[in-house]
Amino acid sequence: MNQKNYEYLRDQLLYSGFVDSMNANLQKAMKKGQDQFTLNFKREDQAERIAAQLRFSKSKQSDMYFFNSYELKITNRASLQSIKQRFYVNGRDRFTLKEAYNLLHGRAVHKDLTNKEGERYRAWMQLDFKTVDLEGNRKFRHYHENYGFDLPRELEKFPISDLQYPDSKEYLIASLERGNRHDVTFMLEQGSRQVSLEANPKFKSVAIYDGSMRLEFVSMNLDKHGQQSAQDVQMENKQKLQEDQQPPAKQSKGKRL
Structure with missing residues (x-):
């Protein structure tokens, strides 16, 4: 197992809002050396069940693993209604667990983003619950600074x-x-x-x-x-x-x- 790679992924999980208790399972999965693996996160209270499946893949050129995405699912314990969305870790739209949780509750998140030309900008992002892609994920609405919300x-x-x-x-x-x-x-x-x-x-x-x-x-x-x-x-x-x-x-x- 690549120790530096493990430490990087461990810190990445922490920054993304996942608990330290996942570190042992991360280390165990990396030692197996498989091309891909997933880790599961769960938390619940009286109102909701929160579950996430984290996806990792191994580089084809080295022994490095990458944390690619996670699918977050929130279930209302009273109605048993659920909603889920995949969030990508490496890319333009990167969200912590807390931000993803808020997005699934209809709220907007203000993010630092980068366009295709590499230029940085800030925008509010919000899920569009009326528009779903082929994979069942909701698309994002972007409200840029020039939109006028201060x-x-x-x-x-x-x-x-x-x-x-x-x-x-x-x-x-x-x-x-x-x-x-x-x-x-x-x-x-x-x-x-x-x-x-x-x-x-x-x-x-x-x-x-x-x-x-x-x-x-x-x-x-x-x-x-x-x-x-x-x-x-x-x-x-x-x-x-x-x-x-x-x-x-x-x-x-x-x-x-």
Whole structure:
């Protein structure tokens, strides 16, 4: 077994969000010397079962192995409905386990990408649940920077306590860019209120959920006291968002994987 190759793959698994407990099985599979092998990852809680099958292949020119892709499957324990998608590790669209989990729940992820000419750019990516390729995988929607969605600017429209502190603001933005549904506190005139936020690049807005995870409104305009300054709460956008983001798996917060 190539020890340096093992250490590289071990670190790659860790970066991708898979636990250290897989290292022993990785080492065992590499020692067998087969051209291809798979490793299985499982985790579950009261709401969901999460399973991933990781695919590895051996180089035809050396004893080096490569971590190529993994298929992530999420099953709702109450309805037994499942959704799955293959995510590639080496290529343009590389996602960690946490990002892949959020994508399968309909949320968007902000990524550093490279085009065919080798030029780097940033874009929001979101699965299109209405478009499936021949292998049964959903295609991606890309929302580039010139599309006009500015997350920090959208957040400034709301009386979010986290925005008062640079470190908290940076953490909030990074969390939303990973596709998480993030809990925040609104400082309203009538008192504080706990809500959850989710980036919504398609409608250039931020979706807001109440404590029961019900969608409340999308990018409502608020005045400096946190009061609604326009009667139009973009109900049309709310309806479109609800229709557009209905993957089979249960919607949930961006839990820690």
